Amino acid sequence: MSNPAGLALRRSGELFAFSLDALRAVPRRPFQVREFIQQAWFIASVSILPAALVSIPFGAVIALQLGSLVRQLGAQSFTGAASVLAVVREAGPIVTALIIAGAGGSAICADLGARKIREELDAMEVLGIDPLQRLVVPRVLASMLVAVLLNGLVSVVGVTGGYVFNVLLQGGTPGAYVASFQALGQVPDLVAGEFKALVFGAVAALVACYLGMNAKGGPKGVGDAVNQAVVVTFMLLFALNFVITAIYFQVVPQKGS
Amino acid sequence: MGVAVRVEGLTKSFGRSPVWDDVTLTLPAGEISVLLGPSGTGKSVFLKVLVGLLKPDRGSVWIDGDDLPRLSERRLYEVRRRFGVLFQDGALFGSMNIYDNVAFPLREHTRLSEATIREAVGQKLEMVGLTGSERKLPGEISGGMRKRAGLARALVLDPEIILFDEPDSGLDPVRTAYLNQLIIDLNQQTDATFLIVTHDINTARTVPDNIGLIYHGKLAMFGPREMLLSSTEPVVRQFLNAQRIGPIGMAEEKDATDLAAEAASGAQLPPLPPIQRQLQPSDGGTRRAERTPGEWCRGHGVIPPAGSFTEPPRTLVQVTL
Numbered sequence: 001m002s003n004p005a006g007l008a009l010r011r012s013g014e015l016f017a018f019s020l021d022a023l024r025a026v027p028r029r030p031f032q033v034r035e036f037i038q039q040a041w042f043i044a045s046v047s048i049l050p051a052a053l054v055s056i057p058f059g060a061v062i063a064l065q066l067g068s069l070v071r072q073l074g075a076q077s078f079t080g081a082a083s084v085l086a087v088v089r090e091a092g093p094i095v096t097a098l099i100i101a102g103a104g105g106s107a108i109c110a111d112l113g114a115r116k117i118r119e120e121l122d123a124m125e126v127l128g129i130d131p132l133q134r135l136v137v138p139r140v141l142a143s144m145l146v147a148v149l150l151n152g153l154v155s156v157v158g159v160t161g162g163y164v165f166n167v168l169l170q171g172g173t174p175g176a177y178v179a180s181f182q183a184l185g186q187v188p189d190l191v192a193g194e195f196k197a198l199v200f201g202a203v204a205a206l207v208a209c210y211l212g213m214n215a216k217g218g219p220k221g222v223g224d225a226v227n228q229a230v231v232v233t234f235m236l237l238f239a240l241n242f243v244i245t246a247i248y249f250q251v252v253p254q255k256g257s
Numbered sequence: 258m259g260v261a262v263r264v265e266g267l268t269k270s271f272g273r274s275p276v277w278d279d280v281t282l283t284l285p286a287g288e289i290s291v292l293l294g295p296s297g298t299g300k301s302v303f304l305k306v307l308v309g310l311l312k313p314d315r316g317s318v319w320i321d322g323d324d325l326p327r328l329s330e331r332r333l334y335e336v337r338r339r340f341g342v343l344f345q346d347g348a349l350f351g352s353m354n355i356y357d358n359v360a361f362p363l364r365e366h367t368r369l370s371e372a373t374i375r376e377a378v379g380q381k382l383e384m385v386g387l388t389g390s391e392r393k394l395p396g397e398i399s400g401g402m403r404k405r406a407g408l409a410r411a412l413v414l415d416p417e418i419i420l421f422d423e424p425d426s427g428l429d430p431v432r433t434a435y436l437n438q439l440i441i442d443l444n445q446q447t448d449a450t451f452l453i454v455t456h457d458i459n460t461a462r463t464v465p466d467n468i469g470l471i472y473h474g475k476l477a478m479f480g481p482r483e484m485l486l487s488s489t490e491p492v493v494r495q496f497l498n499a500q501r502i503g504p505i506g507m508a509e510e511k512d513a514t515d516l517a518a519e520a521a522s523g524a525q526l527p528p529l530p531p532i533q534r535q536l537q538p539s540d541g542g543t544r545r546a547e548r549t550p551g552e553w554c555r556g557h558g559v560i561p562p563a564g565s566f567t568e569p570p571r572t573l574v575q576v577t578l
Contacts (some may be wrong), residue, residue: 115351115477118348118351119344119345119346122305122310122344123348123350123407123410124350126308126337126340126341126342127337127361127365128334128338128362128365128414130334209400250362
């Protein structure tokens with residue numbers, strides 16, 4: 001397989017097969033509750049703070065970008081609406097995805113990669129334990145759960161950041177900001193955002209696990225795998241984000257259209 | 258009680274580079290076998306194919322009625338529990354201490370109470386001489402200790418087949434001697450089938466009941482130790498006596514011109530050294546698979562090198578590794 005296109009195609013196929021195998025292992029008993037909780041706690045602990053810190057300026061930037069424009073149009077009271085729309089629909093899931101992939105996924109990939117080259121995974125298989133069920137499934141589920149929760153956090157912090165910026169620095173009125181929340185946004189936006197986060201969490205963990213478990217060539221191989229995991233996840237997430245958004249606009253009627 | 262492993266026509270390659278092909282051998286039940294070979298001949302790959310971690314291109318691995326490469330995933334995991342494997346560096350789980358590592362298979366596969374588990378783990382750890390190190394993490398102990406802890410973990414489910422991937426690599430000669438003695442004693446106690454992959458000649462000459470040699474992508478020879486130790490086949494003779502003269506070269510095999518030059522210079526292998534006696538169990542008993550020294554040679558009309566089997570068996574009084 002010297003042909004790079006062929007190689008990429010084969011790797012994609014393997015990743016897909018790996019994901020299906022992981023999906024099939026989800027209902028298999030015994031459920032790894034302990035591992036799931038540990039992983040969820042771990043991913044949450046490495047991602048909450050960066051997620052919050054990223055989403056504050058994100059909300060502020062949106063308020064900043066819109067601030068002068070809407071003032072010229074005389075639509076200042078809609079800053080809140082735009083901020084909610086941008087944060088809940090797009091920024092929330094994307095920030096969540098970046099943090100989950102960058103902080104959670106890279107850690108998962110490094111962990112599994114190190115286990116792979118130390119032959120721990122082989123040892124586990126020989127002891128009659130399927131690493132897919134024992135290690136991958138709890139990580140994927142934990143990543144999905146944390147992504148959903150993190151998306152909620154990012155949305156709240158982002159909107160709050162926009163509020164603070166708009167009210168304190170741009171002279172917007174608190175009442176107008178809050179009152180316009182419902183002008184463009186609607187509940188399905190939040191549902192769609194959470195759904196995106198769920199998918200992104202699963203993809204980030206699956207890619208990280210797949211690349212980690214296929215690391216080879218010693219410590220350098222683990223480094224390469226982590227690097228690839230982050231890059232591949234980012235690319236997949238942005239592509240998926242586009243697809244899901246496009247479908248969402250087709251399926252759910254938008255306000256004001 | 259051990260079970261025989263029947264390997265038939267096993268062939269493995271990575272991409273276009275073949276590792277070995279058409280390997281056929283039977284690991285006799287309850288006996289210790291050693292698989293030898295120069296570095297890079299795919300001995301560890303062979304081990305991984307045996308336990309189903311790698312799929313062979315062709316061929317079968319029969320254990321009772323199960324052909325490992327053709328089993329369903331679920332059945333493969335069941336059959337694997339009959340194996341105990343000691344990996345090169347022990348392959349301990351880095352996040353768990355020694356005790357949890359050894360207890361891991363029991364906790365995953367059985368519903369034993371913690372008290373029972375503690376007893377079983379304590380017994381295995383004592384067997385390998387690691388009592389007192391239970392709370393240490395794999396990163397905090399030496400390579401030899403990791404290996405022994407890995408062995409304790411491999412033994413904890415009472416496997417019928419035990420595979421050792423280079424048990425002597427990275428160990429000093431004294432520790433290697435202790436480990437070899439431990440292997441003999443374990444075989445006496447458990448009657449499991451053993452396969453040791455190594456390139457340590459001393460281990461190969463004194464420990465096993467059977468020896469196999471992989472060379473140049475083929476199984477050059479497999480049979481009772483006396484057969485190989487008295488063999489005049491050039492490859493077997495060169496390897497088992499660690500000589501430079503013979504078909505094995507520094508890189509891989511020597512080419513025809515090198516061999517011709519060697520023959521022309523009149524270089525000859527030294528005479529075969531005497532065959533040492535096999536290691537005996539340390540309690541003075543006998544193993545079920547043990548044969549009387551010289552039995553094979555007498556039965557096959559082979560005259561062993563002068564001085565064979567005279568050296569008194571080296572027994573260690575007490576095994577505390």
